[in-house]
Amino acid sequence: MLRILRRILFVSGFVLAVVAIALGALLLSPLPVHERHVLFVPAGATLQSVLEQLQSEGAVRAPWVWHLLARVGSRVITLGAHMGSYELSPTTTHAELFNNLLRGRNRLVRRLTIYEGETTTHVAGALARTLDDDSVRVLRLLRSDSLAQAWNLGDDARSVEGFLLPATYELFEREPVEHALGRLVNRFERIWEESFADRARQCRLSRYQILTLASIVEGEVVNPIEYRRVAGVYWNRLNRGMKLEADPTVQYALGFPSRRLTFDDYRVEHPYNTYRIVGLPPGPVKVATTNAIEAVLNPERHDFLFFCGSGDSSGTHRFARTYAEHLANVRRYHQVLRQREQFASARLLR
Numbered sequence: 001m002l003r004i005l006r007r008i009l010f011v012s013g014f015v016l017a018v019v020a021i022a023l024g025a026l027l028l029s030p031l032p033v034h035e036r037h038v039l040f041v042p043a044g045a046t047l048q049s050v051l052e053q054l055q056s057e058g059a060v061r062a063p064w065v066w067h068l069l070a071r072v073g074s075r076v077i078t079l080g081a082h083m084g085s086y087e088l089s090p091t092t093t094h095a096e097l098f099n100n101l102l103r104g105r106n107r108l109v110r111r112l113t114i115y116e117g118e119t120t121t122h123v124a125g126a127l128a129r130t131l132d133d134d135s136v137r138v139l140r141l142l143r144s145d146s147l148a149q150a151w152n153l154g155d156d157a158r159s160v161e162g163f164l165l166p167a168t169y170e171l172f173e174r175e176p177v178e179h180a181l182g183r184l185v186n187r188f189e190r191i192w193e194e195s196f197a198d199r200a201r202q203c204r205l206s207r208y209q210i211l212t213l214a215s216i217v218e219g220e221v222v223n224p225i226e227y228r229r230v231a232g233v234y235w236n237r238l239n240r241g242m243k244l245e246a247d248p249t250v251q252y253a254l255g256f257p258s259r260r261l262t263f264d265d266y267r268v269e270h271p272y273n274t275y276r277i278v279g280l281p282p283g284p285v286k287v288a289t290t291n292a293i294e295a296v297l298n299p300e301r302h303d304f305l306f307f308c309g310s311g312d313s314s315g316t317h318r319f320a321r322t323y324a325e326h327l328a329n330v331r332r333y334h335q336v337l338r339q340r341e342q343f344a345s346a347r348l349l350r
Contacts, residue, residue, distance in 0.1 A: 029094060033059050036089040038108060038174040041101065043083040050081045050101060059088050060097075082107070085172035108173035112180075116166040117218050118287040119256050123164060133177050141177060151185060154208045162211035162284030163188045191290065199297045208283065213238075214292040215284035216274075219248025220307075222315030227295035229319065233307055235299045242305070244274040252285035311336030 039059070041050055054060045082104030086097065100106045112130045114123055124139035141147065148157040157163075163185050171180050192200075192207075200207055217231050237244055250261055253270035266273070272281040304319040306326035311333040318333070320326040 029061060030090055031059055031088055031092050032061055033088050033090055036087060039086045039088050040172060040174050041081045041083055042179060045081050047081050060094060085174055109170050110173055111168055112171050113168045114164055114166050114287055116287060116289045120161050127177060130171055131175055131177055131180060138177055154206060156206050157208045158283045160185060162215055164287060166287055166289055196293055196297060203297060209280055210296055211288060212280050212284045214288040214296045215286045216246045216248050217295055218288040218292040219286045224291060226316060227291050228300040231295035231299035232302050233304050236305055243278055246274045248285050249274040249281050308333050
């Protein structure tokens with residue numbers, strides 16, 4: 001009986017040793033891929049679902065072994081793959097791949113920077129370049145109402161414009177644009193709830209309208225000290241039923257031409273042209289900062305109704321209570337511009 005038991009133990013040990021050697025060889029073997037490509041793992045993916053994806057792409061050897069190990073291992077500990085993008089190449093071993101997946105190591109990260117006051121067209125281009133997608137498709141996605149409805153951004157939300165805050169984001173290589181946008185919008189939602197939600201509920205504007213007004217304020221402000229004052233001007237105009245007459249809305253309607261606006265531009269028939277319509281345009285026109293949103297929710301209290309650039313290098317404006325004061329400020333603006341041009345010409349002639 002003892003001899004039989006010894007034989008059983010010997011055979012079992014031998015089998016285990018063979019299995020361990022075979023598994024070790026399999027772990028150290030390279031992935032069966034002929035060229036580099038990228039595997040994206042979405043948030044909440046299980047190891048089993050990732051294995052199925054790898055199996056369908058023919059990117060692992062003996063997939064049944066990994067499925068078996070994952071099934072057995074999940075009964076002992078929770079096994080899940082970390083969200084991100086991972087490199088699959090002929091030089092990557094199975095051990096390296098699974099170590100990366102289970103520990104979130106060596107994820108392929110690309111950085112996207114969204115700047116304050118940036119246009120949706122520019123954001124779409126930067127996002128497309130970062131994620132190797134088509135900029136036209138990304139722009140269409142940004143301006144469609146499908147994602148806004150899917151993510152319940154508001155009954156009146158026409159698109160995700162206005163819900164992307166300026167910042168530098170870490171995206172994953174080949175991450176689907178819809179997935180990346182969802183993460184960017186989730187960041188906006190967290191900041192909104194932490195900083196603005198309570199006060200926004202006391203505002204007579206909807207959230208989408210607040211973001212629309214904030215985008216106009218962002219488009220007008222150059223010097224940050226004027227956020228609240230400019231917001232106050234637009235609130236005064238809204239409260240009096242006046243047209244906003246905001247240049248950023250005309251620029252949006254015209255596709256942001258790289259030139260000064262003309263009198264013909266102000267007459268263009270477009271739902272975003274606030275020189276023609278009364279009230280807010282249908283949606284945001286630029287990427288707004290939290291400073292602009294804060295200013296809309298807490299504007300400076302004054303009775304200014306007009307403003308125009310000062311013409312100097314301060315980036316500030318001159319504000320007026322009456323149209324006559326405003327016209328005087330406009331004349332001063334052009335006078336300062338002429339003086340600067342004359343000064344620049346004189347320096348060139350020296």
